[in-house]
Amino acid sequence: MTINEIKQLNEQAGHHFFSPDTMRFFNSRIGSTVKVKGTLAYFVTSERDYAQPRLYSLRVCNLDNGHMDTIGEFQAYQTRAQAMKAMEEI
Numbered sequence: 001m002t003i004n005e006i007k008q009l010n011e012q013a014g015h016h017f018f019s020p021d022t023m024r025f026f027n028s029r030i031g032s033t034v035k036v037k038g039t040l041a042y043f044v045t046s047e048r049d050y051a052q053p054r055l056y057s058l059r060v061c062n063l064d065n066g067h068m069d070t071i072g073e074f075q076a077y078q079t080r081a082q083a084m085k086a087m088e089e090i
Contacts, residue, residue, distance in 0.1 A: 001036045003043060006061045013066030029054075031080070035087055039063045042090055044083040047075055056083035 007018045016022050018030075031044040041061045048054040055075035061068050071090070077083035 001034050001041050001063070003030055003032055003034060006034065006041055006043070009063065009066040010061065010068060011066075015066055015068065017068040031084075033084065033087075035090065036063075037090060042071070042087050044077075044080060044087060046080065053078075056080055058083050058086050 010017050011019075022028070027048040027050070029046045031046075033043060035042045039062060041063055043059055043061075044056055045059055046054045046056045056077040056079065057074050058071040058076070059068060060071055072086070077086065
């Protein structure tokens with residue numbers, strides 16, 4: 001499973017998590033590492049409010065329906081390494 005496959009699944013389900021407008025609004029970046037566990041795919045994103053430092057969020061995609069969710073709090077991690085560690089602990 002790749003990020004591109006997750007993007008395609010999300011779009012085919014009619015969701016807009018990865019749309020250019022959404023990505024631009026949140027100033028988002030998407031990590032390339034995906035961890036699949038059953039029907040869930042986990043990955044890390046980063047977002048930056050223009051006046052604030054870039055922070056990281058742990059995301060999950062339901063592979064059955066393309067629905068996206070955040071694991072824990074939005075922007076819960078100060079570094080990519082912290083978010084990646086949390087993903088590996090799932």
